[in-house]
Amino acid sequence: MKTALTIAGSDSGGAAGLQADLRTFLTCGVHGLVAVTAVTVQNTLGVHDRADLPPHIVAGQIEAVAADMGVNAAKTGMLASAEIIRAVAEACDKAGIGRDFKTPFVVDPVAASMHGTPLFDDDGLAALRDELLPRATVLTPNLDEVRLLTGMEVTTRDQMHQAAFVLQRLGPRYVLVKGGHLKGDPECMDLLFDGSTFVELEGPRFDTPHTHGAGDTMASALTAGLSRGMPVVEAARFAKAFVSKAVENAYPMGEKVGPVSAFWRLAPE
Numbered sequence: 467m468k469t470a471l472t473i474a475g476s477d478s479g480g481a482a483g484l485q486a487d488l489r490t491f492l493t494c495g496v497h498g499l500v501a502v503t504a505v506t507v508q509n510t511l512g513v514h515d516r517a518d519l520p521p522h523i524v525a526g527q528i529e530a531v532a533a534d535m536g537v538n539a540a541k542t543g544m545l546a547s548a549e550i551i552r553a554v555a556e557a558c559d560k561a562g563i564g565r566d567f568k569t570p571f572v573v574d575p576v577a578a579s580m581h582g583t584p585l586f587d588d589d590g591l592a593a594l595r596d597e598l599l600p601r602a603t604v605l606t607p608n609l610d611e612v613r614l615l616t617g618m619e620v621t622t623r624d625q626m627h628q629a630a631f632v633l634q635r636l637g638p639r640y641v642l643v644k645g646g647h648l649k650g651d652p653e654c655m656d657l658l659f660d661g662s663t664f665v666e667l668e669g670p671r672f673d674t675p676h677t678h679g680a681g682d683t684m685a686s687a688l689t690a691g692l693s694r695g696m697p698v699v700e701a702a703r704f705a706k707a708f709v710s711k712a713v714e715n716a717y718p719m720g721e722k723v724g725p726v727s728a729f730w731r732l733a734p735e
């Protein structure tokens with residue numbers, strides 16, 4: 467059994483965060499490991515409150531599971547603070563997780579919830595850029611995160627290419643720019659770049675308001691693929707196909723944005 471570790475926050479609504487990651491790991495056939503960073507009070511209306519865990523507890527979880535169970539691939543989600551980011555970077559070095567080690571590391575630079583609530587404190591972005599981008603095997607920003615990390619406003623496919631180029635120079639081995647928020651594009655393309663070759667991951671765009679957890683689901687399917695030994699390009703194609711089906715099968719729940727569904731993979735039809 468292969469393992470995949472998520473270093474992420476808890477979403478009480480079960481749509482995003484570590485709940486989305488574990489559900490995706492399960493349906494992709496890998497054993498999910500968790501290092502919890504924060505607990506959010508969250509539902510379909512938004513993030514109402516949160517409590518961050520002490521950085522040494524986050525690092526302790528990573529080191530404990532790595533030493534005993536082994537980690538075949540890891541990902542980040544909500545990291546909450548610069549202190550937690552620094553603790554994660556140190557623990558990942560000790561556990562051999564990252565672009566310069568054996569264990570692939572997917573850095574999903576989750577900066578805000580889809581409702582617009584920041585999930586970082588003020589120093590978090592700088593710590594993410596300095597500590598985690600150079601350790602990433604794959605960085606998976608959405609277009610808002612591209613703007614935060616580079617200052618680039620992306621409104622076209624050409625600009626997605628330019629942003630991927632700039633981001634890859636900041637240290638990750640690969641950049642996967644997610645195109646879910648590209649307005650006016652009839653399709654939904656994510657772009658993978660390794661510093662020399664662009665791979666356009668094409669998929670249909672579904673007309674649904676229910677996309678809570680789509681980014682987490684994409685990054686965790688990618689992590690599951692890497693944990694099963696797929697090369698990065700194959701794992702990215704697998705993740706794109708997985709999240710497309712999850713968005714297609716998203717379901718309404720609560721008053722606002724419902725979750726995407728990793729369950730499509732378990733359904734008989």
Ligand SMILES: Nc1ncnc2c1ncn2[C@@H]1O[C@H](COP(=O)(O)OP(=O)(O)O)[C@@H](O)[C@H]1O
Nearest residue numbers: 608644645646647654670671672680681684713
């Ligand atoms: N309406 C949609 N139809 C199909 N795929 C989508 C749709 N919205 C997002 N996706 C896919 O879901 C994933 C997350 O995309 P995006 O919305 O850009 O990031 P985030 O969820 O982090 O804001 C990407 O793989 C993207 O292509």
Ligand SMILES: Cc1ncc(COP(=O)(O)OP(=O)(O)O)c(N)n1
Nearest residue numbers: 475482483579580678679680681682
């Ligand atoms: C605890 C927690 N982690 C991450 C998120 C971000 O999820 P969401 O708002 O749905 O955005 P994507 O998963 O689509 O990137 C969250 N809300 N809560």
